[in-house]
Amino acid sequence: MQTYESRIVWTGNSGEGTAHYRAYARTWDIAVPGKPLVHCSNDPLMGGDPSRMNPEDLLLSALSACHMLWYLHYASEAGVVVTRYEDTPVGAAELGPGGAGRFTSAELRPVIWVALGADMGEAAAIHDKIHKVCFIARSVNFPVTYAPEFRIED
Template sequence: MSKHTAAIHWQNHGPDFLKRQYSREHAWHFDGGAVVSASPSPHIVPAPWSNAASVDPEEAFVASVASCHMLWFLHVAINAGFLAESYDDNAEGVMTKNERGLLWISQITLRPHIIWGGAKIPTADEIAHLHHLAHEQCFIANSIKTDVQVQPRD
C-alpha cells in the first residue's frame, strides 16, 4: 500500500470575506517540491475571485485521468513489444448535473495521438487492445464513476 499526499494553502485576500468578496486562488504543494497555482474555474467563480491562468480542480481531474491512462498505455505497449516515440492527448471532461441536480464530471474523453517507431507497428485493433488494458490498470480510472472514453487520433 502506498500513501499520496498534497498540501493545500489558501490565504484570505479580499475586501470582504463575509460578502463572498475574496480571492479563491490557492496553491497545491506536492512532496517532491512542485507547487501548482490553483483556482476555481472562471466558469464557476467569475474573476476577480478566480484566476483563469491557474489550474482548476476540474482540469486537474481530467489531467489526472489522462496522465494515468498514458502511463499505463506506455507500460502495456512496452510489454507488447511496441516502441512509442511520443504520446499526446487532448483530453476533455464534460460537466453535467446528476440525478440529484448536482454538478459532476460525467464523462472524460481521451484523444491520444501516438507516434510509433521501430519495425513493429501496432494495428488499429492492437492499439484499441492496448488502450483497453491501460484503462483496466489505471488507478485513477479504477477509483471514479466518471465514464472514460478513448478516441485515438490518427
C-alpha cells in the same frame, strides 16, 4: 497500502477573510514536499483566474496521465515502440441547482506515434486493458472513453 499526501494552502484572503462572498479570492497553492508549487484557482465560470489550474483541469489531466503511463507500460511489454504521445482530453460536466456540478463523462483523445513496423492491431488493443488497472479511471464515478489516433513515425 500506498498513501499520497498533499498540502493545500488557501491564498485568497484579501484582508477580510470570508466576511462576505466577494471578500475573498478562490485561489490556493498545492504544495507537495520536494515538488514545485502549483498555483490554482476556481473555474473561470465561477469567478476563478483562467491562467491558473482548477480542480477540473487537474482531474482531467490526472485521468489522461494515468492512461498514458499504462499505455506506455503495456506498449513496451508488447513490443510496440511508441516514439511520441500527446493527448487532448475533454471532460463533460453539468451544473445543478445552487452551482453543484459533476463530471458526466470524459473522453481521452491520444495521438500516438509508433515506429514503422508496429503491430497496429496490438497498439489499438492496449487501450482496452488500461481501465482495469488505471488508478484514476477506477476511482471516478463517470464513464471514461478513448478515441486514439495512431501515426507512423517518419
